[in-house]
Every structure is written in C-alpha cells, then in structure tokens.
Amino acid sequence: MMIDFKATYSTLLLSLVLFAPHSFSNEEAHESVENRLARLSELFELRPIDTKPLIETERFKLGRALFFDKILSGNHDVACATCHLIANGVSDGRPISLGVRGAGLGPDRNYVLAPMEIHPRNSQDLWNRDHNDVSSMFWDGRVEMVDPAARKFRTPLGEKLPEGLDNAMAAQALFPLITPNEMLGYPGDDYAGFTNELSHLVDPNTLNGADAVFEALMLRLIGEQTADASESHQSIYRNMFLKSFPTLSLEDLSIVHVANALAHFEELAFATRNSRWDSYLAGDRQTMTAREKEGALLFFGKGRCVACHNGETFSDFQFHSVGVIDEDWRIEREKRDLGRFHTTKDPKDAFKFRTPPLRNVTKTAPYFHNGSEYSLKAAVQQHLAPTASANKYHSSGRFLMTAQQIQAVSPVLTAGIDLTDAEIDLIIDFLGSLDTELRDGDLAIIVPKVVPSRLAVEYR
C-alpha cells in the first residue's frame, strides 16, 4: 500500500493545531490587582490628601523669614531650617540632629564648639502637620492636642504655655527655642560676634523662665515695643508682624505670633500636593506602576503596615515599639531612650515612640527615633524581626534588650509578619509613590533670598 506521507503529516499537524491544549492560566482565578485595589480603597476609605494651596500671604512671608532666620537661636547659629532641610525631605539626613554649636548642613554638619550634650533624637520631617489626624508632635508626643476646638494642648510647659496658639505645630515651634541643645544654646556661648543673652534665662529641666526667653526673643526681633526700632532688622520684622496680624499693635505682639506665623508657613510650604498615590486615588489609574500597586496590596494586607501607618498621613499618631535599640550604635549612650515614658511617666509607655508619618519617607533617611537605620529596606526589616537583638550582648556584657524592652514591642509585630525579600521591595516601591516633588517655582516661594537679620540663609 502506498501511503502519501506528506498528506498524512499535514493532516496530523492540522489535527494537533485544532486540538491544541488551551492554556490553563491561573489568572482567571485571580482578581486583577486593580479590582483588589478598588476593594481595598473602599475598605480603608482611602481618598487623596487635602492640602492648602501654596500662596504667599503676609503671614506666610513672616513665617518663612522666621523659619530660615538664625536670629531665633541663642547663638545665632541655628534656624528651624537647619534641621529641616528641603533636600532631605524636610528632615536633616543625620541620625540625630546637631543644633547649636555647629556649622554646616545635614550629614556635613559638625560641631565648632565641643558639644555640651548630644541631642538624642532624629529630626522629624514637617509634611502635612496641619492635618486633622496630627494629634501629637515629637517622637515622644510631648506636645499633644487635647481639645482641637478650644485649642488646648498638653505640653511640658503646662500652665506656662502661652494662650492663643493656632495648632499643635505652633505649640511645637516653641520648644526648640527653649531647649539648649536645639536652638537655645548654653550660658557663655558667646562667639562669632554674638552674645547669647537667652540661655541663662531658663532652667532646662523645669522650664522655669521660658517666658523670659520668649520676651527676650521678641526684644531681639522687634526691639522695645514702646520705643523706635534700634536695628534695621527690627524695623523689617515690625513691619512684617503688623502686616501679618493687621488687627494688632506692636504692644500686642508676643511669641505666640512668632509660633503661629511659623506654623502657617509650614502648613503651606510642606504640604504633599502631587504624589502618585494621591493621583491614583483621584482616578488616574496609570500614574502608579504595577509594582507599586502590588506593594500597596502588601502594605494594606499581608505586611500589616496599615495597622499603625494609617490615614492620609500614614500615621496613627499613637505610640508603639518596633524594638529599636539605642545601644551598640555608633553613638554610644549611657541611657536607653524611654520614649513616650518621658512624657507620661507610665511604665507601659517605656520604649514606645510616635508612629512616624510616611509621606516622602524615601527622602528622610536615616530612620527611627535614633536614626539607627540608614536604608528604608533595613527599617522595614526591623519591623519583621523586632526582637532580633534580644539575645545579643552589649560590649559591657549585658543583653541589648531588657525584658521590659522586649515586652514593649507591638503585638502586631511579635505575632510574626512573614514577608519575602521581594515583597519588602514591593512595599518600598509603594512607599515611593507617596513622594511629592516641589513644582517649578515652589522653591523660590518657600526659600527666601535673604532674611531680615541678614544672617546666612541655609536650606540645602
């Protein structure tokens, strides 16, 4: 029998094509990432953050001048901007801040006079601090909003806190001014042609005399309120204050107006207006990458990050421990930082710190209250192994973590969150979508060319 092999082969090939296996994609069983994000968005009631427009009001201009003017520091060597640098996400890029007695900026800042005491904490950013969710300031929450409607605060100044402060940011702004290692300086710190007439006025432990520092600062800024300005910067500041608070006279001005102007500047200058996450929530589905979306699902789901990093600012403004240790770190310290305990004196609060908000978090390294982690990935990994240091020893022979310190770690973390390296990378990609970039022209509005005191303006 003759067989036409060519015809047979062709027919077989055809039959194979016709009966070719259809693909068994599991994707059919999965919901699309987009659908899951939509459900997540509904579940967590997510919406874009609401921010105020960047407008140069008179009060903004005054706040801007004060924010960048070193005249507010006892030694004339530190401005608010020194530890809140725009280039470092309005933090300073250092593990812990270096206030008075220093020169240079960010990681390059060094002491020019021997430090009296080291400032113990990492500089926090200032993004969106006017948001309604922001109920406390500082790592230990020592400035707290008690009654927003009545503008009542709980602060270390207690009854001595001046009345009339607009918000928690304004209340917070007072404290670096009366803290020796931040802006106040120390008695005898007379250098670079300036006299520090403020530092001897206050007891840094009791804060008795804080009002005297505030009065002396006003004297620096605007001179004797019942006499003509004796210095040119005082005339400029007088003019700016009166334009900013048009219903007031010179005699009415106090440190409260300094603080309120600073807070007004900060709320307009440091608002996250154009993050890709917010654009996505506003309906632009193309703005985030596939990896960022996967990261969002992990952040809000398996990673449990949302348990504490929630709301539009990504912080619950509550106090938790993630097991960060202070010892065995490049700046050796005698004492462990007890965090929230310093404010409440409640042993249950020991080692707990305020949840840091996460807007622009990719720019604010190093991380944690002591800046002990330089990379965001290491910071995330710390959450996954919060008691990893528990069985390690300090060079002195004692354990790195005390029993109390281990007990303080958040149960959300001690229950054991299991993320792969690839999943951590996805979460970090998502955090990048929270970043905001200053738009063209914003920098020119935010940073003054010159300040009334004519001291150098440093911002990057």
Add this chain to the structure above:
Amino acid sequence: MTSGRHHIFEGAKVTLLVCIVSLQVFWLWEVSIQPELKLASLKAPLQDAVIKCANERDYQRRVSAALGGLDGKTFDYLRRSFVISNEPCRQQELFELELLASNVSQAEVNLIKRTTGARGL
C-alpha cells in the same frame, strides 16, 4: 482510468488513516494528557495557596492571642488588613473547586493539602 481509481482509493485510505490517527490523538489528549496538564497546573498554585493561607491563619491566631496589647484603632486597621491578606485562602478555595471540576477526587485534593508544608491544614 485504472490509474485514476487507484489514486482515489489510495487517497481514501490515507484520509481514513489520518482520521483514525487524529481520533486516537484526540482521545489520548482528552482522556489522559489534558487532565494531567490541568492537574499539574493547578496543583502547584494550590500548594502555594495552602501554605500562604496556613501562614495567614497562624498570624491571625497569634495576634488574636495578644489582643490585650492592642488599642482599638490599631486592631480595627489590623482587622481590615485581614480582609486583604485572606486572599490566599480565597484562592485556595478557587483552586480546589477547579481541581474538583477537573474530575480530581476530594480525597486527592485533601491529600495535596495534607502533604503541603509542615503544618498542612
């Protein structure tokens, strides 16, 4: 003519042979190869989902045991995160349904689940 009839006859034989071979291939595909492929394609994701789901339930069990140490707001957000992180459990159910639809017996599905990971279910 004889040559023409011969060609038609040969052609018919070839066509018949092709039909028989095609039917055999089709039968082999439908009865044996396709179910095996489908089973293989579902087995791995099922095993993966079983492990992930077991991990998720373990986490939820552990964190529930420590509820006293959580404030209400933290727990509320954590509870909502469970809705998202329970996804592997929903996937597992889907894979199981697909296996059953592929004529894999419940006993075989259970075997896959039991032999998955140290904990199993």
